[in-house]
Amino acid sequence: MASGNLPEDVVTEILLMLPVKSLLRCKSICKSWYTLITKPSFTTAQLNCSAALQRNYCILLKRFLQESNKSVMSFLSDEISSDDHFLPTEITIPHSNEFLQMLGPCNGIVCLTDHRDIFLCNPSIRDFKVLPAPSFNYPQGLFSRTMGVGFGFDSHSRDYKVIRIAELHEDDEDWGYKFHSVNVEIYNLTTNSWREIDAIVPCVWFFPCSELLFNGHFHWWADDEDHGGESMLSFHISTEVFQQIRLPDVCAFPDGNERAFLVFNEAIALLLFNPSEQTCFDVWLMTEYGIADSWAKQFTIGPLIQVERPVFFCKHELLMEKANGQLVSYSLKTQRLKELQLYGAQKSLRAVAYSESLVWIK
Amino acid sequence: MEKQQTPFGFHKLIFILLILLSVSMSALGRDILSDIIELKIESHIASGGNFDSVTVELPNLTGKTLAKVIEYCKKHEESSEKTGELSEKWDGEFIGGVEVGMLMDLFLAGYELKIKGLNDLAASRIGGMMLGKTPEEIRVIFDIKEDPLCKKSKSPKEGERFARDNPWAFQ
Known part of the structure; x- marks a missing residue:
């Protein structure tokens, strides 16, 4: 035929x-x-086919290579620890520095930012776009500082949005600068421009893995002034409404612990740990999304020698970063650590669950 | 592909089928034909069709291909009766053992006779064969002649430019 x-x-x-x-x-x-x-x-x-069949599903790993002074992304199999001789392709991220957050993904697109420059990238087709800098006329004497960046896809308007939470400061003779207010700015990909929205939000803070897209909401680690503790600030990508979800009462910053938000068993997990020679990781799970009372401690991992921070939950394993920047895999079943032959600068390793797509960033 | 609408009646149906399947008839047993007819009628009834008329759509298949299609259907019917699950190993050997032309025919047969399992199996095998192949090798698999007119049109130029700008995709 x-x-x-x-x-x-x-x-x-x-x-x-x-x-x-x-x-x-x-x-x-x-x-x-x-x-x-x-x-x-x-x-x-x-896109639909990949999602339905869970095909082309992999881990997208981002890390900074000190020796060549560049950030790279690689696709890893989700059976990562069973593959001993795996050397992934490295996709160089243009104009990048060491501390890049990797947010998303949405339809194969991730948002990369060092909190100064922000860009979108579809690594499967190697498409990059640098976002224009927000140019607002802040009142005289005020300057802005990025405290948190978020990214998501609005399925109603079929548009990609980047959220910037900025603190406005004013010059201060004694302290150099003084806090004034928090400003929320949103970028729409279809209009390629920034706008401000009226929202009263708490101060947000930042750890390497404390910014997370989950369930159509973006999340940051934030103050909880009403309750005098800490919270997770969530932003609904479509409705642009903020909400605060209290964190468990054990969180009392500064308690010496770092916080990391990861996805585990299709829920948001909070990991509390104090990076040291021997680090323990307390894993809490918000079993019902949005319900602060549903935070429940699940288990403690460790103490692990020279393993400093979590990176990504993958099936029954937790990918983690060692003090020397090596990626290791911790098995939740056998409690064993396996060293992987992948390195990056300290605190530069990030990973997300990824499905390839043909979506061009217009 | 031809379409015929006929009042529901086996003799008439077979007659039409005989006309449509004028190719390699001698290679086909009567039971294979009736399998196909049953299959078509069952799917017609299963999808809520009435008994007054049955639409018979038949692809232009060779007897050899039809025999393979039947082999597939029979095996799957048997194994679902016996164990309730289908043998992936058998599928792999079945589809792995056919050459490219037959593979393409089986894919089309699965598609046109709406045998989803066969269709997916063949599509995934064809997809697997395309991995790591050069555009020239893929053209051979699909029997695509490079259209000389294409050289003047926009797309292949775009394709060539893409290839030049994105050597990583061709490594």
Whole structure:
């Protein structure tokens, strides 16, 4: 049977089986394939197909390489610790410094920021976009400092949003500067511009893994002035409404502990730990999303020697970072640590669950 | 592919099928034909169709392909009766043992006869064969002739430019 002129939906079905890299290659096969692959409907079908089949699912790891002075991203199999001789491809992140947050992903796009520059990136097609700097006319004498950045996809308006929580400061003779207020600014990808929204939000603070997209909300670690403790500030990407979720009462900053928010068993986990020679990690879980009373301590990991911070929960393992920047995998089943041959600068390792996509950042 | 609408009746149906399947008829036993007919009618009834008329859509398949399709269907019917689960190993050997042309035919047969398992199995095998292949090798699999007119049109140029700007995708 001649296959040269297969009907389009038949070709679509075959192409949907392919990873993104092969699809990009297939664009140069012939005109009809090029047209098909570049159609928005194909991009959507590819997304839905990956989500439905949980195919092309992997871990996207970001780290800073000191020797070559650049940040790189790599795709890792979610069976990472069973693969001994795995050398991932390194995708260089342009104009990046050591302390990049990696937020998201949404439809294959992640937001990268050092809290000064912000950019969006789809690593599966190596598409990068630097966001314009917010340019607001703050009142005379005030200057802004980024305290938190968030990122998400609004499924109603079908738009990507970046949220910047900025503290406005004024010059102060004695202290250099003085806190004035908190400003919330939102970037929309479709308009490629920033706007301010009226919102009263607490001060947000920052640890390497304290910014998290989950359940259509973005989360930051924040003050809880009403209760005199700490909270998780959540922002609904579509409705743009903020909410505060109290953290367990054991959190009393400064208690010497770092906080990390990770996803575990499809819920938000809070890890409390004090990086040292032998670190213990208390794992709390918010079993019902948004309900502060549902925080429950699950277990303690460790003490682990020279393992300083958690990076990512993957199936029955917790990826962690050693003091020397090495990635290790801790098995929740056997309580054993396995060293992986992946290194990055200290505190520079971040990971998210990732599915490839063909979505171009316009 | 041809479409025929006919009052529900086995003889008439078989007659139409015989016309449509004019290729390699001698290679087909009568039981294979009736399997196909049953399959079509069952799916028609299962999807809520009435008994007054049945739409028969048949792809332009060779007898060899049809025999393979039946082999697949029979095996799956048997194994679902016996163990309730299908053998992935059998699927792998079944699809791994066919050459490219037959693979493409099986894929189309699965698609047009709406045998989802076969369709997915063949699509995933074809996808697997495309991995790591150069565009030229993929054109061979799909029997795509490079259209000389393409050279003048926009897309292949875009494709070439993409290849030049993104060598990583071709490594």
